[in-house]
Amino acid sequence: MMDAIYLLFGQGRELDPLQMSARAVVVFVITLLLIRISGRRSFGKRSPFDSVVVILLGATLGRAIVGASPFVPTVLASLMIVVCHRLLAWACMRSHALERLVGGVEREVYSNGAFNEREMNAALMTPADVRESVRQTMGSRSLDNVAAAILERNGEVSVIRKEQ
Structure with missing residues (x-):
């Protein structure tokens, strides 16, 4: 065998x-x-x-x-x-x-019309990274309709639309 x-x-x-x-x-x-x-x-x-x-x-x-x-x-x-x-x-x-500790935390990198520099620096992100995510998610070049952008623990950016 x-x-x-x-x-x-x-x-x-x-x-x-x-x-x-x-x-x-x-x-x-x-x-x-x-x-x-x-x-x-x-x-x-x-x-x-x-x-x-x-x-x-x-x-x-x-x-x-x-x-x-x-x-x-x-x-x-x-x-x-x-x-x-x-x-x-x-x-x-x-x-x-x-x-x-193991999974990390989410970071709100944009809200209320402003970038959060402290969170962006911690995440090593630039405003261009956030704008790219907005274009990919919303199909828009403008941040006017964005309430917030959050870097999730898995590395993706969630874009939250402003309520109309």
């Missing part, structure tokens, strides 16, 4: 194209399972906290495909990344301070 597994998946870095392809299929299925465990949040519009999972899973599982690291320990390390993400997300649900 073990001989058949070694024949199909190879061992170490000496993999032929068929073995690497077989590993890719298995890693694909494992990744789908890990994504299901991690939850939709990790792969939607994500915060830096959620992006860490995406980056680490890609880097770690890629090593399993090409044989740069042992297969089973690499998959287990990937599982631990997902478990850590879930545990930290659970802890953030119960601690507002931890949520702010």
Whole structure:
């Protein structure tokens, strides 16, 4: 049985194209399972906290495909990344301070016809960045109909229209 597994998946870095392809299929299925465990949040519009999972899973599982690291320990390390993400997300649900530390805060960068320089400096944003978001969101070059622009925790800018 073990001989058949070694024949199909190879061992170490000496993999032929068929073995690497077989590993890719298995890693694909494992990744789908890990994504299901991690939850939709990790792969939607994500915060830096959620992006860490995406980056680490890609880097770690890629090593399993090409044989740069042992297969089973690499998959287990990937599982631990997902478990850590879930545990930290659970802890953030119960601690507002931890949520702010891990997920960040939203910043109101424009309101009442004025840019908030303090918030823009903290977010490393310029007025041009806000205007771009207004053009993309409202299809307007003018800020006249904008009540507020808020840099959300996921990096997107929400533009709130003035009430008519």
